[in-house]
Amino acid sequence: MSTLLSDGGAVLTRQLQKARHAPGLLILTQTMPVTMLLFFGYVFGSALAMPGSEYRQFLVPGLLAATAANGLMAGMFTAAQDAHRGVTDRFRTLPMSRSAVPLGQTAADLVTTGVSMVPLVLVGLAMGWRAENGLPGALGAFGILLLFRFATAWVGTYLGLLSKSEEAAGQLGGATFILPLLSSAYLPTAGLPGWLRTAAEWNPISAVATAVRRLFGNAGGEAAAGAAWPVAHPVAGALLWSVVLLALFVPAATRRFARGLG
Structure with a gap:
């Protein structure tokens, strides 16, 4: 265990140093959720049945859940980049724990995600969003968000190691933007057609978004009648999915890291 932690810590440090030398990517990951919050909050919010302020209370937790789900794309891109540039092969030749490399990569992603959530939360507060349940509820919400981000980063890491090229991983990762759209991250699922509502409610992002809203005490924290189990029991559902x-x-x-490409 000590070897795993020390080796994983070394990989984590390497990933953070790599991120520091790519400030453009960090700026993009921090500004994109804020841009979406401003666009959805003031453009879409004015066209919905929810009043603008109520929709923003609904939207901020949903965007935080979508940010957590983006661990899938980030993990996929990081793993594919290292694998196809020979970095993974060099790590594999070193006397280190086989799980240390993916652990370090996903842990570094978790650190950068925690930082990237700060601007989104600050802009949300400026727009009138509040964590109504106080500090304990807020800590629980952020705990679920980071746990889910850690889980999706591992999914992305596995898919990135399976990819045939960096370009293929980038294309597949870019396609994952549709997953939050097929959930309750941006809109309530109650008005969707039956089959689409079922698919959206079984989307893990819906359970996470609903759980975060409930813990924050925001609009949308209570599931509609007849909701699927993960949304009807969102905190348990979010934890179980993770x-x-x-x-x-x-x-x-x-296992995939240990096997290498091919």
């Missing part, structure tokens, strides 16, 4: 993803993809990504 644990299931970790249980499946931590060993899968570790």
Whole structure:
């Protein structure tokens, strides 16, 4: 365990140093959610049945959940880049724990995600959003968000190691933007057609978004009648989705890293 932590810490440091030398990417990841908040909050909010202020209370937690889900794209791109540029092969030749590299990569992603959420929260506060349930509820919400981000980063890492090229990983990762759209991140699912509502409510992002709204005490924290189990029990559903993803993809990504490309 000590070897795993020390080796993973070394990879984490390397990833953070790499991110520091790519400030453009950091700026993009921090400004994109803020841009979406301003656009959705003031443009879409004026066209919905929800009053603008109520929609922003609904939207901020949804955007935080979508940011957490973007661990899928970030993990995929990072793993594919290192794998196809020979970095992963060099790591594999070193006397280090096989799970240390994907662990360090996903842990570094978790650190940068925590930082990137700060501007979104500050702009949300400036727009009138509030965490109505106080500090304990807010800490619980951010805990769920970071756990889910950690889980999706492992999924992305596995898919990135499977990819045939950096370009293929980038294209597949870019396609994941549709996942928050098929959830309750931006809009309530109650008005969707039956089959689409079912698909949206079984989307893990919906459980996370609803759980975060409930813990923050915001609009949309209560599930509509007849909602699927993960949304009807959002905190338990969000935790269960995260644990299931970790249980499946931590060993899968570790095995794939040990095998190499091909």
